[in-house]
Amino acid sequence: MQKVLPEKLSRSAVVWQMLAFSWLLLPHLSWIPIWLMLLSAFGLSARWLIHSGRIGFPHWSIRLFLVLIAAVGLGFSFGVSASLEAMVALLIAGMALKLFEVYRRRDALVLIYVGLFLTGSGFLLEQSLFMAPYLLLSAAFLIAALNSVWMGADVTLLKPLKVAGFMLLPALPLMLVLFVVFPRIGPLWSVQTDTPVAKTGLSDTMSPGDVSRLTRSGELAFRVVFDQGAPPPSSQRYWRALVLGDFDGRAWRQSASYDSSPEPLLQRERFVHYTVIQEPSGRPWMFALDAPVTSDDVRMTRARTLMAASDIHQRRQYRLMSALSYHLQPELSEVDRTRYLSLPKSSNPRAQALADQWWQDVDYQPQAFIQRVLMEFNRDFIYTLEPAALGAQAIDDFLLNTRQGFCEHFAGATAFLLRHVGIPARVVTGYHGGEWNPLQNYLIVRQYDAHAWIEVWLEGQGWVRLDPTEAVAPERILQSADEVFSGQAGFLADRPLNTWVSGRWLRQLQLQYDALNFSWQRWVLNYHQQQSNFLSQWLGELSYQKIALALIVPFVFVTGILSWILLRARPMLPDDPYRRSLQKLLRYLSRKGLERNPEETIRQFALRLLSEYPELSSSLQKLADVDDLIRYAEDTSPVQYQTFNKAIKECYRRAKQLSV
């Protein structure tokens, strides 16, 4: 049996390389340009045809041509910018090109190492629950490919994978230890990872149709975990995002100049502590239960909304405290009063006239006026996702003609009416409600939970939340949005299959899936935000020594067990020092790829090596001579042992010169 491995790759090696490459390519198929797909497919089929001997290795001119195609393609698809996609595409193109010329072991190694890089880059594009096991498998496949490269020609197809499994098994606990304990260091350089895809979400203006448009999407907006476990009742779950104070006749906008300090919040009661895990929105605003009291590290605007320093492109987690019962800004300054009363003079004249009439009817009592407005809504108006289109004077049209609308219509119109009669009012947008997931005790808030309501300033009470939608469609406030809307056209219209799961167990399944995903995001993807808390729970007060120990001890433990298993399988060295040194020499040679077969005596072994390694062979023969004398003639004179030791040394010297 010749132990020196052939340089040519076995069938198993080729199959594993192809499999690993295809597996790696699969998640990227959604975005890579078509020419790269073709190049990859071409590379795979060429690899197979070359291996099975149906075609030869392509001529260098063909290879050069392919390289040029790849270079031009990369330049054409990604330009000169070194974007992330361009880098990953470069790796894929490199692997595909390498497939054309894998002949020797070295080529295969290049392919596999590039594959390992590509595995890591998979996370840059997606970090879902499925990506992690998928990429773990791809690492296993690559290691199987690596094994098969070294396993010689007669290896079976599955053995490399089996061995890879056994190799990865002890790595799993170490992976966990590294994940849990290893300190998270900020990136040394950062790569712009977001893809400029328009996200659905609240915008900073509100005109009729804006909020109802969001109900077309079932996308996740954010999730909330409450410290006390259960959420506040649905009627209290108003998630404040933006306060819109300026009206231009059609759209409500954020007021431009706010004081820096938040409006004072007095007589705060019924506090709620909670954590929000917000999905990337591409906008800076964040969500807080009405009304936020403190926020750990997020800036609070004048109108008590939360604003991140920059647009949120990555999932973000923040802790907040809100008071469910409060008085917001009981004293209104003249500037603020003017701001929250200002209306464009000429807009919506019929609505203004209507307001004047009702104001007169209620004898100029603000509370009664509000009741009157809500009563009108309740009596004559229809709450619908798809109201009729409104003309230029939108509020006139809504109040007097169409009389149907969604929450933003009602909120906008109410604020308009109140302002006209001299009651300060502003529109608040955000989300309402959310779906409770009892499996993991958290609240899911989706885009279709988007909502608009108003705040009205009353003497002695400050800003009071007023939800006109409650008057026209109380079920919207008491039930979850999907229960209310599920029958309506337009609801979730943007979902790919446009079907909303209504079956009981399907619903359950969906909740379970979301719970799983949530745990994944919270405990794995967002672990870095909780690492120090988590570790100090386990280790007490954190110090560098403790962290280093927590890292080193498991490694020592695992490597200790591994080496115990490996060494146990290895035969013991003989006690006799001279036999021991002989066995050591033989082991050394077998590591060099020269293995003695069990039935071979040292002389026979030496003779087998004669043609390939004549010098080593002659040294080994000398060793065999003296070994025979000691072992079989039982000549134990000291001179024999000296000769023996010299012969051993000579063998080592010869073996070191070998390049196997």
Add this chain to the structure above:
Amino acid sequence: MAAVLTDKVLTCVSRLDEVLLGKSHQIRLAVTCLLAGGHLLIEDLPGMGKTTLAHALARVFGLQDTRVQFTSDMLPADLLGISIFESSTGRFVFHPGPIFCQLLLADEINRTTPKTQSALLEAMEEGQVTLEGMTHSLPEPFFVIATQNPLTQFGTFPLPESQLDRFLMRIALGYPDPASERQLLMRGGERQGGNISSVLTPEELLQARSDSQGIHVSADLIHYLQRLVQFTRDSDDFSQGVSPRGALAVLRCAKSWAWLHKRHHVVPEDIQAVLPAVIGHRVRRSDDVGGQSAEFLVEQLLRQVDVLPSK
């Protein structure tokens, strides 16, 4: 003195090489078998040179040989001899049979009946013949070279295992390699055995035998032999292991082989060289009925037992 004797035996070997072309390993095995004082079984197809080898062996070692062709109607008396009443003396006089020689070539031993076979084998074991209460010693040295056709051939009585055990070695000659066969054909097939002269006297052969058995055997070597034997006893592939007699036989042959190669001590190569011939007919694969796979089995055995002790 010993070296001179070895050289003489090696001269015998080279003479034999000239007679039987391209079979030097088998010739050395056969000579080793004689040196170890055992009987030889040559198993092969007809026309492979079994008889030629046996004849030539007898000639070079200067032994008085007799050839007996075994047939199915042969009786033990045809081999051992018979007492005949002589009217002149009025007594039974023993007329020795062909077995009373130094080298008996028992051709196609498996063609005769078990009765005759056991008569021969008993004589081989005891070194004497007992007939009608009278014991007749066989000459010294006394060798039997038996040939047999493979058992698949028609009209044969296979030797039982217990009797196969009486033979120290079993060898097969096999077809000659192309070069040897060409030489054989060029020579025209004339028998070479007839004109070779003896090199050794029977006394020298006895001396060589005692010399070779006096060779040094180290503890390590015994250990290796024990490991081999133990393997045949432990492994499921073997229907039965090698007996202590078999192990002794291996050691005797290994000593002779070492002596033949001018060594003063036995090395594992010696054991490996003789092992297939010595235990090939003493072991049997557990799933094999015909007994044809022994060689393969012994090869496996050698391959699986490490020459160097693991501890």
